[in-house]
């Protein structure tokens with residue numbers, strides 16, 4: 001096999017996100033729950049015999065050399081060469097569906113899908129753990145996408161444990177602004193001292209409830225909403241239907257619904273007001289069934 005088409009790179013939602021401290025290097029310690037959803041980018045990959053790595057399409061605002069997909073492929077190419085002596089190449093097409101700077105982890109998910117697919121196509125033989133470690137320096141969310149199940153995460157997001165979360169639908173609003181992650185973490189107004197929780201608190205919250213009131217909060221939300229008023233407006237609008245909150249460092253906002261019909265009803269009201277869509281919670285990364 002030398003080609004894989006329609007490879008899924010699903011989005012994530014941060015069901016809650018607490019900032020518990022700051023490391024000496026300035027990076028923030030987090031506790032979060034990552035949820036995969038059934039909306040995402042699509043990748044097409046074809047192996048090249050000449051050892052070159054190329055992106056086959058243009059992504060406005062993301063030059064080829066900065067694309068996380070190409071950077072991830074280069075890391076794996078070097079590691080595979082170290083192990084087998086062979087120089088592999090590929091052409092990679094990325095069909096972007098997810099907004100950039102949306103807190104949906106699109107770039108990280110594209111990179112994770114690239115690592116998993118190329119490991120398979122090149123027969124590079126890295127374990128899942130090795131792929132997670134390879135991806136981490138490119139983005140803290142990449143290990144989660146390779147882990148591929150709903151997860152409780154600590155550290156900067158790389159210490160992962162599988163957890164059960166509600167089987168539900170989400171309505172997601174794209175407020176129409178891109179929020180740079182660094183700007184939120186740099187803010188002097190950011191709360192950085194949330195008390196650490198234990199994983200059982202998160203799990204029992206969902207076990208003991210019939211409603212979909214979400215666990216904890218997103219500590220990045222206050223800073224993001226004060227810098228980006230459309231994010232605040234989207235939360236305010238969606239909060240009429242449930243517990244609305246921001247994912248990651250924003251800008252996207254989401255709310256959980258027990259069934260698809262409820263999500264459809266909210267989407268109908270959003271028409272003409274917001275760019276919004278629904279997505280189902282995924283139990284597992286859809287690429288696992290393809291490789």
Ligand SMILES: C[C@@](CO)(OP(=O)(O)O)[C@H](O)COP(=O)(O)OP(=O)(O)OC[C@H]1O[C@@H](n2ccc(N)nc2=O)[C@H](O)[C@@H]1O
Nearest residue numbers: 026027028103104105139140141156181182185248249250
């Ligand atoms: C906030 C989260 C939550 O899932 O997701 P997004 O909203 O970006 O999707 C992630 O932790 C995003 O991690 P990552 O993807 O590595 O963030 P980057 O955009 O590379 O980080 C940009 C900058 O934000 C700061 N940063 C990032 C993560 C972190 N735990 N502490 C930080 O202080 C650093 O200054 C870093 O240089």
Ligand SMILES: Nc1ncnc2c1ncn2[C@@H]1O[C@H](COP(=O)(O)OP(=O)(O)O)[C@@H](O)[C@H]1O
Nearest residue numbers: 067068099100101102103104105106107108110
């Ligand atoms: N393949 C890619 N897709 C999206 N963004 C990318 C990609 N490669 C690099 N980037 C850069 O990463 C930034 C963050 O994008 P993204 O991961 O989509 O958002 P977020 O981190 O808010 O979830 C973008 O603004 C862009 O500059």
